[in-house]
Amino acid sequence: MVAAPPAVGLPDVSTVWLRVFLDVARHGSFTVAARTLGWTQSAVSRQISSLEAALGGGPLFDRLPRGVRLTEAGRVLVPHAEAVTEALHGAARELTELREVAGGRLRFGAFATADAALVPQALAAFRARHPGVRLTREEGITPGLLNRLDSGHLDLAVVSTTGRTPLEPYELHHLLDESLYVAVPAGHPLAGATGPVRLGRLADDDWISGSSRPEGTLLDAALRQGFRPQVTHVVGEWTAKLGYVAAGLGVTLVPALAAASVRQDVALLPVLDEGAPARAVYAATARGRSMAPAAAAFLGALREAAARIPRWGPGGTMA
Amino acid sequence: MVAAPPAVGLPDVSTVWLRVFLDVARHGSFTVAARTLGWTQSAVSRQISSLEAALGGGPLFDRLPRGVRLTEAGRVLVPHAEAVTEALHGAARELTELREVAGGRLRFGAFATADAALVPQALAAFRARHPGVRLTREEGITPGLLNRLDSGHLDLAVVSTTGRTPLEPYELHHLLDESLYVAVPAGHPLAGATGPVRLGRLADDDWISGSSRPEGTLLDAALRQGFRPQVTHVVGEWTAKLGYVAAGLGVTLVPALAAASVRQDVALLPVLDEGAPARAVYAATARGRSMAPAAAAFLGALREAAARIPRWGPGGTMA
DNA sequence: GCGAGCGATGCGACAAGCGAATGTCTAGCA
DNA sequence: TGCTAGACATTCGCTTGTCGCATCGCTCGC
Numbered sequence: 001m002v003a004a005p006p007a008v009g010l011p012d013v014s015t016v017w018l019r020v021f022l023d024v025a026r027h028g029s030f031t032v033a034a035r036t037l038g039w040t041q042s043a044v045s046r047q048i049s050s051l052e053a054a055l056g057g058g059p060l061f062d063r064l065p066r067g068v069r070l071t072e073a074g075r076v077l078v079p080h081a082e083a084v085t086e087a088l089h090g091a092a093r094e095l096t097e098l099r100e101v102a103g104g105r106l107r108f109g110a111f112a113t114a115d116a117a118l119v120p121q122a123l124a125a126f127r128a129r130h131p132g133v134r135l136t137r138e139e140g141i142t143p144g145l146l147n148r149l150d151s152g153h154l155d156l157a158v159v160s161t162t163g164r165t166p167l168e169p170y171e172l173h174h175l176l177d178e179s180l181y182v183a184v185p186a187g188h189p190l191a192g193a194t195g196p197v198r199l200g201r202l203a204d205d206d207w208i209s210g211s212s213r214p215e216g217t218l219l220d221a222a223l224r225q226g227f228r229p230q231v232t233h234v235v236g237e238w239t240a241k242l243g244y245v246a247a248g249l250g251v252t253l254v255p256a257l258a259a260a261s262v263r264q265d266v267a268l269l270p271v272l273d274e275g276a277p278a279r280a281v282y283a284a285t286a287r288g289r290s291m292a293p294a295a296a297a298f299l300g301a302l303r304e305a306a307a308r309i310p311r312w313g314p315g316g317t318m319a
Numbered sequence: 320m321v322a323a324p325p326a327v328g329l330p331d332v333s334t335v336w337l338r339v340f341l342d343v344a345r346h347g348s349f350t351v352a353a354r355t356l357g358w359t360q361s362a363v364s365r366q367i368s369s370l371e372a373a374l375g376g377g378p379l380f381d382r383l384p385r386g387v388r389l390t391e392a393g394r395v396l397v398p399h400a401e402a403v404t405e406a407l408h409g410a411a412r413e414l415t416e417l418r419e420v421a422g423g424r425l426r427f428g429a430f431a432t433a434d435a436a437l438v439p440q441a442l443a444a445f446r447a448r449h450p451g452v453r454l455t456r457e458e459g460i461t462p463g464l465l466n467r468l469d470s471g472h473l474d475l476a477v478v479s480t481t482g483r484t485p486l487e488p489y490e491l492h493h494l495l496d497e498s499l500y501v502a503v504p505a506g507h508p509l510a511g512a513t514g515p516v517r518l519g520r521l522a523d524d525d526w527i528s529g530s531s532r533p534e535g536t537l538l539d540a541a542l543r544q545g546f547r548p549q550v551t552h553v554v555g556e557w558t559a560k561l562g563y564v565a566a567g568l569g570v571t572l573v574p575a576l577a578a579a580s581v582r583q584d585v586a587l588l589p590v591l592d593e594g595a596p597a598r599a600v601y602a603a604t605a606r607g608r609s610m611a612p613a614a615a616a617f618l619g620a621l622r623e624a625a626a627r628i629p630r631w632g633p634g635g636t637m638a
Numbered sequence: 639g640c641g642a643g644c645g646a647t648g649c650g651a652c653a654a655g656c657g658a659a660t661g662t663c664t665a666g667c668a
Numbered sequence: 669t670g671c672t673a674g675a676c677a678t679t680c681g682c683t684t685g686t687c688g689c690a691t692c693g694c695t696c697g698c
Binding site: 387 | 647
């Protein structure tokens, strides 16, 4: 998972030795270095001895009557020792950033409707709180996103389920149960209705849907109500669907997440859900794989955004 | 003696841990990494645990049923761990070069006459054997060179002494005792002499010298022979002196080291030295300070070159 | 359902590394 | 010349870390 290394014999040196070495080089004295490090002189003496033995290149310091002085070997070692401590500092810094969600990356995906309100709101809050995190976003359908999650290309995916949830290798964090709306044209008999309507009252309407067969789509809800809706027009895009509705060509179901972005010349009626909610929205992460701090923070932002999504949108009452 | 560091808290990690970490990251398995490192799986497991604890940033690997996989923190650590091992490799490589006299630097100085033959010959041999060593050269008089040695600006100095040797803080490596020649014009009565001549036989000649007073110069030898030479012309440069000699304006003393570079139209007669040699040439290093490998090698080259300097030059017999 | 593979952990043994005390060497001073 | 102070090296006893071995828990594939 990482490129191959040179793989040669390399001395087993402690990074502590190297820091002591630099401190001694700086002060020109074992005793002074020991004082600044809070150790005894004997400890420093042995640290340097150990380092000299490990590197096998003779003494690093000339021991003078008053203090020590770098030998040629010691002078050569200094920049490399500094590079080591530099790298360790860098690692410590970057890991701290990661822990404090001030750095690192977050790769997430979401299904299309989630991008209408839920994801953008969560994203705005997250970016405001954690501007240092590099974000990459993908759009896709639930099975595709879960595959990407499984293969390690995504850290988190916002997915939706109509029926059973695919619990297998995923950790699902429930965000919200999505209620349904039915969009009707302005002149429709139910356009002025107050409060939720039973779906059965639209059993004789023409329906606009993304698929001619209701099974597996939002129109499952109609089947559960005991009627098979007549799909007069098969239209995929939300804007197109609502255009058909606005033109009086039929009615269509709108999930709660898309309710806020519906045009003004159609009426949205909350659908009375009897039994199971139309679909649930989850944030999915890979099971058994530790969540990156940024993913945990983003999950929190998603929960907050989900709590702000109205259960009954325009024309209905808030739950 | 080194620039000040950032000086912040830095984890005490072993470089062994980091190498184990990289090996595990590479193989995606504790067991496989343990095999390649010749350790047991439990050792690797605890090494990683130690590293994770020392960095304090949560796990570096997700433990999966089949092997392990880098977490976000682990992914962040990889380049820094590689930088550390890189720096260690660089240090090991450069120290090896130093040990094998294939790198590093050598700063030496020499007095002017040594540059006529001794130093160039030693230098040629040294450069041929150790082309990787960066050489810097200084010219100066003996006291100045010794000061530079003492202050750490030089690693080695080629110095000469007429009388007592300043043993104080220096390590003196004897190179050669320098015999004297006297240069006479081609038509001089002694020009055809075979074998060394007593200096007294030139008591009545005109002398060319760098100083009007013989004390402290090569002409000390004349004083030791019981006569005070008459310095007719004060001339500093060797080529100039010999030009005066060739023109029949007088005779001059030539130290052995400069004998080989004397023009053909003057005769060089070895001077019979009675008692102490005119002067001795040493390679001096700082006492108590370890000699860089390159300095030791250069000292060897100087000894070889000194052995090749003829004691009796053209016109005399070899000693 | 059962064995194989993989990482975690308890145990005993050994080595590394610490502090404190002591030894050795040199420079400076009287 | 002898004494003293300062600096590094060394020894001793103890703590801490780390290893191998054996074993446990867990998951996947046959």
